[in-house]
Amino acid sequence: MTVQQSDLKLDGNAIGGLLREIFTMEMTAAEGTCSSCGKVHAVGQVEVYMNAPGVVVRCPACGQVQMRIVKGGGRYWLDLSGIRCLEFSSD
Amino acid sequence: MVQETPRVASLVLEMPDWPGHLAGQHVDVRVTAEDGYQAERSYSIASSPEDSRLAITVERLDDGEVSPYLVGELRIGDKVELRGPIGGYFVWRPADERPLLLVGGGSGVVPLMAMIRHRVAINSKTPTRLLYSSRSQDDIIYRAELERLAARADGLTVAHTLTRMQPAGWDGYARRIDLAMLSEVAWPRHEMPLTFVCGPTPLVESVASLMVDMGYDPPSIKTERFGPTGG
Numbered sequence: 001m002t003v004q005q006s007d008l009k010l011d012g013n014a015i016g017g018l019l020r021e022i023f024t025m026e027m028t029a030a031e032g033t034c035s036s037c038g039k040v041h042a043v044g045q046v047e048v049y050m051n052a053p054g055v056v057v058r059c060p061a062c063g064q065v066q067m068r069i070v071k072g073g074g075r076y077w078l079d080l081s082g083i084r085c086l087e088f089s090s091d
Numbered sequence: 092m093v094q095e096t097p098r099v100a101s102l103v104l105e106m107p108d109w110p111g112h113l114a115g116q117h118v119d120v121r122v123t124a125e126d127g128y129q130a131e132r133s134y135s136i137a138s139s140p141e142d143s144r145l146a147i148t149v150e151r152l153d154d155g156e157v158s159p160y161l162v163g164e165l166r167i168g169d170k171v172e173l174r175g176p177i178g179g180y181f182v183w184r185p186a187d188e189r190p191l192l193l194v195g196g197g198s199g200v201v202p203l204m205a206m207i208r209h210r211v212a213i214n215s216k217t218p219t220r221l222l223y224s225s226r227s228q229d230d231i232i233y234r235a236e237l238e239r240l241a242a243r244a245d246g247l248t249v250a251h252t253l254t255r256m257q258p259a260g261w262d263g264y265a266r267r268i269d270l271a272m273l274s275e276v277a278w279p280r281h282e283m284p285l286t287f288v289c290g291p292t293p294l295v296e297s298v299a300s301l302m303v304d305m306g307y308d309p310p311s312i313k314t315e316r317f318g319p320t321g322g
Contacts, residue, residue: 009292013315014133016177017119029179044180045314 008051012043015055022076030088036064095232099198100162101137101148112140114209115182115202118147118175122157130156135201136176139208148232150198181315189285190218190278194298196290197225199317203289204233211240218246222276224268227256250276270301280306289315
């Protein structure tokens, strides 16, 4: 079977557990503003690729890489440079 | 363990100290091999928040790392490591009174079933339609329960489509979900429905974009994709 890149696409719901480890709160309903196109999406809506050594998150509107998350050796590397603003509930 | 279809089983777990969950949330399940190798996968919660035990429904993927263990080898009394509940986007809260359209493909029906069970458990009258795509009749998860719940005629209707094989005398749909099917099943736009779509990525994207083309408000369409990496 040939695996297409599009078959490997998931969404932000798939990294809810990982994001909660990092932010210690529920994050899939958080809203991120894309630093490239300015569109706002809930984390649950964004495109997620988990087949790389880390997690790559892309904007569903323009495809810009929004986040890269690598976890290993007891550390996290979190690149959020593709998100201008992340807004979430403090509850 | 409840065998739902030849490839799908529900695991019913006793969860002391479970904080409770919302319909549509998932858990991350981690299994550890004897040599210390760990693998983690996400599975949707199938049970209603009112149930005393937590159920997850798992499709066995032959080349998967976790699902063959959960569906084939797990025994009563075994312990699994579980993290959750997780998710705040793909969840239904009954205080939201909009009519519900639930569209599921394969094991994507699982979080939708949690919503349907939740709705029944709290006696909600929220008008709800489920459109459920399976390969064949034998692949329909929760078939008997869905039939029983729809027969209560309390505002839940269930429409099936079988994409590969249909039994003789089948009166449901027999093709992939398309515009004509959604036009028949979906609530009229002016009723401002809330839509949840869960299934393999191609199904989810096709249904979501058809709904947007039909004029439904994008924020009212919530999606969750299942991938082949789910194993």
